[in-house]
Each structure stands twice: as C-alpha cells, then as structure tokens.
Amino acid sequence: MVYTLCLLLFMIGLYGVLTQKNLIKIIIGLGIMEYAVNMLLIMVGYRHDGIVPILDRAMPLDEFLARAVDPLPQAMVLTAIVINVAVLALSIAIAMRLYQKYGTYDITEIRQLRG
Amino acid sequence: MTGMTVIVKTITRWTAALIFLYGAYLVLYGHLSVGGGFAGGIILACSYVIMILAYGGKETIHALPKAVAARLDSIGALAFLILASLGMFGGFFFSNWIRDIWPGQQFRVFSAGIIPLANIAIALKVCVSLFLIFFILASLRMTRKGDKIEFRSEEVD
Amino acid sequence: MVTQLLTFLLIFMIIAALKALMTPRLLSAAISLGAVGLGVSFVFLLLRAPDAAIPHIVVEILVLLLLIRAAIRREVKTVSGQRDIFGAAVAAVLLLLLLALIVPVFSEDLSFGAQPVWAVTNPQVELASAHYLSRGLSETGSANIVTAVLLAYRGYDTLGEATVLFAAILGALVLLRPRARKPLEEK
Amino acid sequence: MMNQMHFLLPLAIAIPLGMGFILPLLGRKFTRLADVLANLTTASLVVLSVLLLISNVQLGKPAVYWFGGWQITASGTIFGINLVLDGLSALMITLVAVVSFAATLFSSRYMDQYTARGKYYGLFMLMITGMNGCILTGDVFNLYVFLEIAAVSSYALVAFGCERDELEAAFKYLILGCVASTFVLLGVVLLYAQFGALNMAQLGQRIASVEPTRGSILALLLLLSGLGVKAALVPFHAWLPDAHPSAPAPISAMLSGVLIKAIGVYAIIRVIFNVYGFTDQLGMTLMILGTLSMVVGVVLALNQWDFKRLLAYHSISQIGYVVLAIGLGTPLGILAGLFHLANHAIFKSLLFLSAGAVQYRTGTRQLDEMGGLAQRMPSTSRSCLVASMSIAGVPPFNGFFSKLLIIIACVQAGRWGFAIWAVIVSILTMASFMKVQKYAFYGKLKEKWAQIREVPLVMRYSMILLAVLCLAMSLLIVPGISAAVLEPARDALHQGVKGYQEAILVLLGSGG
Numbered sequence: 001m002v003y004t005l006c007l008l009l010f011m012i013g014l015y016g017v018l019t020q021k022n023l024i025k026i027i028i029g030l031g032i033m034e035y036a037v038n039m040l041l042i043m044v045g046y047r048h049d050g051i052v053p054i055l056d057r058a059m060p061l062d063e064f065l066a067r068a069v070d071p072l073p074q075a076m077v078l079t080a081i082v083i084n085v086a087v088l089a090l091s092i093a094i095a096m097r098l099y100q101k102y103g104t105y106d107i108t109e110i111r112q113l114r115g
Numbered sequence: 116m117t118g119m120t121v122i123v124k125t126i127t128r129w130t131a132a133l134i135f136l137y138g139a140y141l142v143l144y145g146h147l148s149v150g151g152g153f154a155g156g157i158i159l160a161c162s163y164v165i166m167i168l169a170y171g172g173k174e175t176i177h178a179l180p181k182a183v184a185a186r187l188d189s190i191g192a193l194a195f196l197i198l199a200s201l202g203m204f205g206g207f208f209f210s211n212w213i214r215d216i217w218p219g220q221q222f223r224v225f226s227a228g229i230i231p232l233a234n235i236a237i238a239l240k241v242c243v244s245l246f247l248i249f250f251i252l253a254s255l256r257m258t259r260k261g262d263k264i265e266f267r268s269e270e271v272d
Numbered sequence: 273m274v275t276q277l278l279t280f281l282l283i284f285m286i287i288a289a290l291k292a293l294m295t296p297r298l299l300s301a302a303i304s305l306g307a308v309g310l311g312v313s314f315v316f317l318l319l320r321a322p323d324a325a326i327p328h329i330v331v332e333i334l335v336l337l338l339l340i341r342a343a344i345r346r347e348v349k350t351v352s353g354q355r356d357i358f359g360a361a362v363a364a365v366l367l368l369l370l371l372a373l374i375v376p377v378f379s380e381d382l383s384f385g386a387q388p389v390w391a392v393t394n395p396q397v398e399l400a401s402a403h404y405l406s407r408g409l410s411e412t413g414s415a416n417i418v419t420a421v422l423l424a425y426r427g428y429d430t431l432g433e434a435t436v437l438f439a440a441i442l443g444a445l446v447l448l449r450p451r452a453r454k455p456l457e458e459k
Numbered sequence: 460m461m462n463q464m465h466f467l468l469p470l471a472i473a474i475p476l477g478m479g480f481i482l483p484l485l486g487r488k489f490t491r492l493a494d495v496l497a498n499l500t501t502a503s504l505v506v507l508s509v510l511l512l513i514s515n516v517q518l519g520k521p522a523v524y525w526f527g528g529w530q531i532t533a534s535g536t537i538f539g540i541n542l543v544l545d546g547l548s549a550l551m552i553t554l555v556a557v558v559s560f561a562a563t564l565f566s567s568r569y570m571d572q573y574t575a576r577g578k579y580y581g582l583f584m585l586m587i588t589g590m591n592g593c594i595l596t597g598d599v600f601n602l603y604v605f606l607e608i609a610a611v612s613s614y615a616l617v618a619f620g621c622e623r624d625e626l627e628a629a630f631k632y633l634i635l636g637c638v639a640s641t642f643v644l645l646g647v648v649l650l651y652a653q654f655g656a657l658n659m660a661q662l663g664q665r666i667a668s669v670e671p672t673r674g675s676i677l678a679l680l681l682l683l684s685g686l687g688v689k690a691a692l693v694p695f696h697a698w699l700p701d702a703h704p705s706a707p708a709p710i711s712a713m714l715s716g717v718l719i720k721a722i723g724v725y726a727i728i729r730v731i732f733n734v735y736g737f738t739d740q741l742g743m744t745l746m747i748l749g750t751l752s753m754v755v756g757v758v759l760a761l762n763q764w765d766f767k768r769l770l771a772y773h774s775i776s777q778i779g780y781v782v783l784a785i786g787l788g789t790p791l792g793i794l795a796g797l798f799h800l801a802n803h804a805i806f807k808s809l810l811f812l813s814a815g816a817v818q819y820r821t822g823t824r825q826l827d828e829m830g831g832l833a834q835r836m837p838s839t840s841r842s843c844l845v846a847s848m849s850i851a852g853v854p855p856f857n858g859f860f861s862k863l864l865i866i867i868a869c870v871q872a873g874r875w876g877f878a879i880w881a882v883i884v885s886i887l888t889m890a891s892f893m894k895v896q897k898y899a900f901y902g903k904l905k906e907k908w909a910q911i912r913e914v915p916l917v918m919r920y921s922m923i924l925l926a927v928l929c930l931a932m933s934l935l936i937v938p939g940i941s942a943a944v945l946e947p948a949r950d951a952l953h954q955g956v957k958g959y960q961e962a963i964l965v966l967l968g969s970g971g
Binding site for chain 2: 322323326327330331333334337338341409410412413414415416418419420422423424427428430431434435437438440441444445448
Binding site for chain 4: 185186189192193196199200202206207208209210211
C-alpha cells in the first residue's frame with residue numbers, strides 16, 4: 001500500500017513534467033518525482049519496529065543489530081538529496097535566464113528550435 | 116534587496132548565531148550522533164540565508180563576498196579530495212590512515228580519524244555552495260525596460 | 273501504527289502534489305511543493321532516518337525560498353494560456369498504465385519493513401548493511417553508522433556528490449554571468 | 460611493474476577532478492594559464508590511459524581497485540566501492556582522453572569568443588571526471604552519481620553561450636536528462652530492495668542465482684529506458700538534435716563523440732552483458748532499437764541545412780549502428796560494434812570541430828550560406844573531407860572497415876534484414892555528406908567569404924590530429940593490433956557475467 005502511494009506520487013510528478021506548460025511548474029513536477037524516489041529508498045531500508053542506526057553506549061550490540069534500520073539507503077538518500085538540490089538550482093538558473101530572454105515562463109512561447 | 120525593520124534585524128542576529136552554533140555542533144559531533152557534514156553544512160548555510168533575507172544582499176555581501184565564496188567553494192571541495200588522496204599513505208584512496216596511527220577511544224570526538232575532518236570539509240563545501248546558490252539566484256535583478264529585460268547581479272566579476 | 277501514519281502522510285502529500293500541479297497561481301504551486309517536501313521530512317523521521325530528515329527539511333526550505341524569491345517575484349503570477357486537454361488525457365492514461373505495470377512488482381514482491389527479498393531466501397549470506405551495522409563502529413570509529421557509510425565505506429560516492437553540487441554552482445555562476453560573449457580580437 | 464599499474468586507476472578520476480576544482484579559481488587575468496593547465500591535464504590523461512591500456516593487455520585479466528581498502532570479506536560480502544579496469548573500460552577511457560585532448564586544444568583559441576574561461580574548463584574537467592567515473596565504476600549507485608556529474612556539467616556547458624536557442628536546448632536537455640536519471644535511480648532502488656547489494660558483480664551473481672523475477676526485469680527496463688535517454692536511442696532521442704548543436708563546438712565534439720557513449724551506450728552494454736547476462740530477447744531489443752535509431756536519424760538528417768544539426772542527427776544514426784552490432788551478441792558483432800564506437804568518437808568529434816572552425820570564421824552554421832570555403836580554409840576543408848569519408852564509409856578510412864564488419868557480422872548471424880538496412884543507411888549517409896562537402900567547401904566561393912582566413916594554428920593542429928587518427932584507426936583491423944585493443948574489450952563483454960564476476964568475486968580474495 002505505501003509503495004503504491006509513493007509510486008502514485010512519482011507518477012504525478014512525471015505527469016507534471018510531461019504536461020505542464022510553465023517552466024516553474026515543470027521544475028516543480030521534477031521536484032515531486034525526486035522526492036518520491038527518495039522516500040521509496042528510505043521505505044526500502046525500513047525494518048519493522050526499527051531504531052535509528054546510531055550506536056550509543058547503553059545499547060547492546062545484538063539488540064542494535066536486530067533492530068536497526070538499514071543505514072545504506074539513508075546514506076544513498078543523503079547523496080540523492082544533494083544531487084537533487086543541485087539539479088533544481090541549475091534548472092532554476094536556466095529558467096531565469098530564459099525568462100530574461102523571452103519575458104515569459106510559458107514553454108509554448110519559447111520555441112526557436114525545430115526540425 | 117534592502118533589509119527589513121530593526122526588530123527583525125536584531126532578532127535575526129541572535130537567531131543566526133544560534134543556528135550557526137547548532138550547525139557547528141552537528142558538524143563536529145556528526146560521527147557520534149545525528150547530523151554530519153551535510154546536515155551541519157546546510158544549517159550553516161541557513162544562518163547566512165536568513166541574514167540575506169533580513170539584511171538584504173548588500174550588507175551580507177560584506178560578510179562573505181561572492182568571489183570569496185566561490186573560492187571557498189573550490190577550496191572545500193579540494194580539501195575533501197586532498198583528504199581522500201592522502202589516504203594513499205594508508206595504501207588506498209579514502210583509507211582512514213589517521214585512525215591507523217591514532218585510534219582514539221570509541222564514542223569520543225577524536226576517535227574516527229579522517230571522518231571528523233571530512234565532515235568539516237564537506238560542511239564547508241555544502242555551506243558555501245548553498246549560500247552561493249541562494250545568493251546568486253535570489254540577488255539577481257531583472258528590470259523591464261520597454262521590451263527588453265535588463266539583467267544583472269549585484270556584483271560583476 | 274507506522275504504516276497507518278505513513279499512509280496518512282502519503283495521501284496528504286499526493287493531495288499537495290496535485291494541488292501544486294493544478295493551481296494556476298505559481299506562488300501557491302511553490303508552497304504546495306513545500307508542503308510535499310515537509311511531508312517527505314516527516315516520513316524520513318517516521319522511518320528512523322533523522323540523518324536524512326534534517327538536511328531534507330533545510331534543503332526544502334532553501335528550494336522553496338529560491339522558487340519564491342527567484343521565480344515568483346516576477347510579473348508573471350499565474351499560468352496563462354489554455355491547456356492541451358487531449359495531450360494531458362493521453363499522458364494521464366499512459367502513466368496510469370505504467371503505474372499498473374509497476375505497482376504489482378513493488379506491492380507484491382517487496383514487503384514493507386522486511387529484509388531484501390533475496391536475503392530472506394539466503395539467510396546464510398551477510399548483507400553489506402549487516403556488515404555496516406555490526407562492524408561499523410570498530411572499523412571506522414564512527415558511532416553514527418550513516419556517517420560511517422557516507423564518509424568511510426562509500427566516501428567515494430560522497431566525493432562524487434559534492435562534485436555534482438560544485439558543478440551545479442559553477443553552472444549557475446556561468447549561466448548568470450552578465451556578458452557571455454565578447455568580440456574576437458585578431459592577433 | 461606493469462601489473463602494479465592498476466594503482467594508477469583512481470588517478471583517472473582524481474586528476475580531472477582536482478583540476479576541475481582548481482581551474483575555476485583562475486580569473487580573467489589567467490586565461491592563457493587556464494588553457495595551458497587544461498591541455499596539460501588532458502595530455503596527462505592520454506598518457507595515463509595509454510599506460511592503463513598497455514597494463515591491461517599485459518595483465519590479461521581485469522584489475523580491480525577498492526576504495527579505502529574495503530575489500531570483499533571472506534564470507535563474500537562486498538561493502539566498499541570498486542573500480543574495474545578491463546579491456547572495454549580501458550578502450551573507453553582512452554577514447555575519452557584522446558577526444559578531450561583534441562577538444563581542449565581546439566578550445567584554447569575557439570573559446571576566445573566567450574567569457575569565463577576558467578569556469579568553462581572547470582566544467583569541462585568535471586564532465587571528463589563524470590565519464591571516467593562511469594566507465595571505471597563497478598557499483599550501480601556510484602554509476603548513478605557519476606552519471607549525474609557528467610550530465611549536470613554538460614547541461615551547463617550546453618547553455619554556455621547564454622543565447623536564446625542555447626538556453627532552450629539546455630532546459631529541454633536538463634528536464635529529459637533528469638527524468639532519465641530518476642528512472643535510473645528508481646531501477647537501482649528496485650535492485651537494492653530485492654538483492655540487498657549495489658556492486659555490479661554481486662548483483663549479477665544474485666540475479667543469476669534466482670529465476671528471473673518480475674522485479675529484476677522491471678529494474679532492467681527502468682535502467683534501460685533511463686540510460687537509453689542518455690544514449691539518445693530513437694524513441695528517446697528528442698533532446699539530442701537541440702542540445703548537441705547548441706553547445707560550443709568543442710563541447711559538441713565531446714557530447715557527440717564520447718558523452719553519449721560513455722554514459723549511455725557503455726552503461727547499457729555493461730548492465731546487459733555483465734550484470735544481467737545477454738539473452739536473445741535483449742539482443743533483439745537492442746537490434747530493433749539500433750535499427751530504428753539508424754534509419755530515423757539518417758532520414759531526419761537528409762533535409763537539414765544547419766551544419767551542426769545535421770551532424771547531430773547523424774550521431775543518432777551512427778549510435779544505431781553500434782547498438783545494432785552489439786545486439787547481435789556474436790563475437791564478431793560485438794567487435795564490430797566496439798570498433799565502430801571508437802571510430803565514431805574520432806570522426807564525429809572531428810566533424811563537429813570542423814563545423815566549429817567554419818562557424819568561428821564565417822559566423823554561420825547554415826550550409827546554403829557557405830560555399831567554396833575550401834579555397835580559403837584548406838586545412839579545415841581537408842580534415843573535414845577525411846572525416847566525411849570516414850563516416851560515409853569510404854575506404855581506406857576507419858569508418859569503412861567498421862561498417863563492413865558490422866554488415867558481415869549481420870550476415871554471419873543470419874540477420875539479412877538488418878544487414879540490408881545497414882547498407883541502405885550507409886548509402887544515405889554518404890549522400891548526406893556529399894551534400895555537406897558540396898555546399899560548404901566546394902563550389903563557387905561566395906563574395907562575402909572572400910576575406911576570411913584559415914583558423915588559428917592550435918585549432919588546425921587539433922583537427923589534423925584527429926584526421927590522422929581517422930586514417931590510423933583503420934589499422935585496428937590488422938589482427939595483431941586488434942588483439943591488443945579491440946579483442947580484450949570484446950572479451951570483456953563476450954565472457955559475460957561469468958568472466959566479470961570471476962574477476963571481482965574470486966580473484967580479489969587474494970589481493971588487489
């Protein structure tokens with residue numbers, strides 16, 4: 001169920017990227033897609049009744065091993081988050097430059113390349 | 116961008132300092148508790164961002180000029196790369212050679228060899244990067260003159 | 273309990289995402305994206321990933337600020353022009369088909385909150401994540417296993433990711449330079 | 460000595476990465492210094508990659524490097540990231556290094572018309588880093604990360620001139636590229652969720668140990684569609700004809716010459732041959748995609764009058780050849796495909812550089828506005844002629860041999876239909892390039908071009924270097940030379956999953 005909803009969110013983002021006509025809205029759609037994938041990654045790493053994968057002195061190692069959630073997806077998500085923010089920033093920069101050139105964010109008016 | 120009122124500025128000065136401290140804590144204790152270079156670095160960037168929001172770009176740029184920030188950005192990234200390359204002393208890139216020499220005690224700050232150092236490098240890099248992203252995108256001026264849109268950032272290099 | 277909360281959060285996020293795409297006003301679209309991002313942070317916290325939740329919420333705020341300040345404060349406030357209803361419908365149908373294709377794989381083959389499928393059938397093999405958990409502290413000295421993975425075991429990934437950020441900044445600096453071309457000087 | 464060479468492996472990433480961080484620091488005053496440093500970097504990469512190529516031949520087996528020394532454990536768990544150098548990756552990094560050397564050489568004068576030289580070279584170096592990282596890595600998540608490095612820097616480089624069409628092309632490229640990357644990441648997540656591993660060899664082992672499940676097939680489809688966008692195979696090619704012509708010429712050369720191969724085709728064949736294992740259905744899929752790209756690309760190229768856009772469509776078409784040949788799955792097919800891939804890297808980058816040289820002097824990309832340029836720009840014209848004959852498949856240039864091999868491989872495998880398509884496309888390609896030569900370089904010199912001069916010396920050198928390579932690479936067909944360069948690359952793929960796993964999972968118990 002949770003996976004289904006998460007994938008639905010992914011598809012909503014993709015739908016936005018495919019159908020929106022406004023640069024900012026396309027970027028927003030892209031953001032939604034990326035959020036959905038990040039969440040999926042964390043969900044994959046979750047274990048029932050899990051605890052945070054940070055050791056402290058009070059916790060015996062056996063219990064920690066049995067209960068801690070998977071740390072690898074969390075590290076991957078951190079990487080993915082930074083990549084996403086980088087890409088979003090770059091896309092906003094391009095969108096702003098386009099706005100400066102065309103005076104609009106509407107993609108139907110930004111059409112020079114054809115063929 | 117001009118600044119906001121005096122009240123906002125005063126409160127911002129205090130909160131920015133607190134946020135900065137919290138970010139620094141996250142960086143330094145990243146290997147022992149929640150946090151780490153990224154979380155800390157981003158929060159450090161946040162303290163600059165609220166300063167931009169409250170004081171306006173002109174004043175913040177005195178605190179950290181764009182050219183200096185761009186340089187720090189390179190230096191932070193380079194520091195991490197050099198740290199990784201120094202691992203060659205331990206035989207491999209990214210090998211934790213400091214820890215081989217000086218293992219330290221578990222659950223103490225000085226216990227993880229290059230990890231705290233790498234955290235600091237990453238934090239510097241991430242902080243400056245996000246500050247720069249925010250600064251160059253938010254401080255951009257676009258003014259419409261007839262059909263043409265003028266376009267300039269506050270500092271030209 | 274976690275599952276119910278998660279479902280609730282996800283439905284909230286789906287509504288926010290739909291709102292972000294449907295609303296004609298750019299400002300409310302950006303704020304709706306912020307709501308989705310907030311939901312993501314809560315999900316991270318709920319699923320025991322505070323290390324991801326803290327950066328995510330801060331990054332989310334920054335992106336929201338960027339979208340609002342850098343993009344919305346222009347003359348364009350709303351989306352103009354008519355929508356291409358036919359194209360949108362086709363896209364929606366195609367995506368729903370794709371969803372119908374993917375969903376069974378995820379919801380039937382993977383079970384939420386369990387080990388990877390392969391590990392259940394091959395319990396004798398130690399997975400990489402089990403190795404991190406059991407030996408992370410002794411091998412790297414970092415009690416925070418996520419940090420250990422990020423900076424020791426997979427430090428190379430982290431270097432790569434810092435590089436992506438660097439490339440994006442460099443790209444933004446390059447794109448927003450006031451003058452891109454200059455006349456050629458003959459020598 | 461030679462079998463210790465794989466300790467140099469991380470340098471292929473560290474050198475351009477370090478320079479990528481340093482070069483943006485150089486401001487306006489140090490433009491020439493930036494040129495020199497960038498050229499030195501790429502030259503050192505050429506040396507390094509040739510060393511690695513030689514060491515790979517001498518070692519005779521893949522070399523593996525584990526970051527941080529986190530090697531495979533006794534129980535067989537892989538928890539670190541590794542770099543793998545086998546015949547194929549050695550060939551690819553050599554190609555990247557050679558083409559980027561030519562491109563930096565060309566840039567050192569061509570980029571005079573743009574500002575921000577240091578940042579340009581910085582992005583350039585980061586793009587090389589991303590490609591080398593993709594080529595050498597043995598880990599799927601790491602592949603995604605380096606894919607993004609290469610992609611993000613190429614988005615910025617496409618928009619480098621900040622003109623209207625460049626920005627538009629870059630935005631389109633960015634959006635499609637990001638969607639593609641997200642698909643790749645989704646595929647990686649799905650693989651991890653099922654198999655709990657990220658290392659390619661380990662994944663391959665675990666995928667083979669169970670019956671093909673829906674999950675693993677879906678993950679493959681996601682990876683293929685994501686990487687297919689990067690490789691601009693036909694249903695996913697929409698961004699390429701805009702993005703490649705819009706970039707500055709040296710960047711177009713890099714994008715068409717190596718980027719779509721390093722992060723697209725190479726990643727696809729790595730996943731198919733070394734992780735999943737080649738099957739007939741997969742081969743058929745590749746062949747159909749390849750033929751489609753081949754035909755659609757060349758047909759769209761026929762009525763183009765924009766020089767660079769025409770070249771971009773031909774890139775799609777030539778990539779189709781590569782994918783078709785590799786999809787055959789026979790030893791000869793794979794060999795021919797890789798040979799063509801290498802050749803295409805050289806002649807397509809040369810073509811883009813010469814288009815750039817023409818644009819540098821005349822300021823136009825429209826073929827019908829040119830004419831008779833051979834009289835005024837003899838070196839450019841001659842190198843362009845060499846490249847045109849290579850791509851059109853005229854003997855004795857390299858393109859002829861690889862196309863011939865592809866057609867022979869098709870016939871040998873009994874795929875007559877595909878062979879016929881390959882021949883037809885080859886004829887159409889030749890027609891298209893005869894048009895280019897006729898309108899751009901031969902015919903009557905137009906009045907307005909009477910005063911133009913040949914491009915500066917370094918730009919000429921870089922084109923001549925590639926033109927010589929166009930001829931020299933024909934030698935790769937000679938058995939002895941082929942055994943040193945192409946056959947190890949072929950074997951890396953043809954030995955499939957088994958060979959790859961043996962190199963990483965078994966040998967590495969002992970050292971490395």
